[in-house]
Amino acid sequence: MRDFQKPGRSVVMARNGMAATSHPSATLAAVRVLEAGGNAMDAAIAACAVQCVVEPGSTGIGGDCFALYSQGGTDEIFAYNGAGWAPQAIPMDELVDQGGRRHLPRQSPHAVTVPGAVDAWTALRDRFGNLPLSQILEPAIRFAEDGYVVAPRTATDWAMQADLLRATPEAAALMLIEGQAPRAGQVHRQPRLGATLRAIAQQGRSAFYEGPIAEEMVGYLRSKGGAHSLDDFASYRGEFVAPVKAKFRDFEIHECPPPGQGIIALLLLNILQGHKPGDDPLSADRLQLEIDATRMAYQVRDILLADPRFGDVDVDYLLSEELAAALRAGVIPERLGNKAESTAAEHKDTVYICVVDKDRNCASFINSIFHPFGSGLMAPQSGVLFHNRGQSFELAKGHANCIGPRKRPLHTIIPGMATRNGRVELVFGVMGGHYQAMGHAHFLSKVIDYGLDIQAANELPRLFPIPGTHSVECEATLPSATREELERRGYAFVQPGQAAIGGAQAIRIDWENGALLGASDHRKDGCALGY
8 A cells, every 4th residue: 555645656547548658748649549549559659659759868760669469458469579670781790890899889870770660660550550640640740840848857868968969960950959958848849850750640661661761861871881771771671479478476477579688587587486575575685686686687688689580599498497597596507608798788768658448458569769869860851860779789700699781689678568367467668778677577576476566666766787797776765774785795886877777667457347557657757647
């Protein structure tokens, strides 16, 4: 039961439909689409498109997209992989021989893979949606053309990236106001992006991947030294794929398959499943277990995870009790020990959206441009800000995740669902880049093992052991006694690299009472709303 004398948020409750996003305008757009006869997929795409305008540091049409979808809340769940691929002519030999450099520079055009988001939106709408794309994208077009008020967390993140945006005149002209990041409360407009969204609304995916918009994007990237071609864009397709899943207590957890790190969230849950949870979710013993399990699971991620079209990713082994037991004991199995390890490029920006409609269709939807404001490279006529997802590639020959033509990099963005007794019960996702796999396991454990409601689980203090380092990010709200005990045990804490660690949204379906329960993280600007 929530203590109403303490700051916090109540779980939002409704009957007919629910949406939760990290921006109020996006949540409202989703609910209005539901009220207009759209379903969960229509509403998720509408919300995402709005966020591509009003939260441009976190997402955009120049990024990638993954989704899970359940029709009617059944446990037959569909997954979509909207990860972009590297150009066919990527100068692989040149890039992998860079004197020990492990990753591409952030503003290198080679870090820009073909954006997969627009393809994902159109493919998902074509298969599952009710409404025309023109109606779905109308709220985003209106915000881009007429303007929107910059929200507080969005403004904070924007200011931190002002130097990046100043580094390219195209981004500076479109994304700064008199050379400065917009402040909270200022109105910002993106009419060129609005025109691009209007073209997509009228013509579909071909407006983005072919014709004048594609020609401008390719020409811009090539002017920066990129290897992109019109064929790289025109021939790009995401794909419907089978989710990966694993049991956790009496739930089954569903994630998108590799190259996404959803399978690492399942591996973490497999490790935690071998331990009794105890009474206190914030005890030093429990948090030490989560930190150590994350370090082990992420080592496996950085050794094995890659585009399965270019080499075998042994899903069965990753989900096996054999591997979980070894990691539980603190051992990296010998069969992995001779493989090149990664120093994965850190990032923290994404938007996650969940929607459930009156028919209990469920959308778990995530869209990202990788780093805040991506690469900072921006096509000036179309207003498309490009991600830098190619920084997730390795530049080490022989590594499973080594960069290559038409290859997709390791992906950190992961939507999730949890089912029980053949029905979806939880639709959830966590923002925050590399934190997301740990975030999924942390959230689910708090809800399932400790019985917290979905809002309370979101609000607990967060920790994250940064991959490739000995440091643990720690939010200031962690109880001082717990932090001191963990420091006594040898853990070195640092402040989060941004305002907080990640963000989260979730919806729980109460089938018995016919109710929907929504939660949205206080770390962002957003909210959950139902009708």
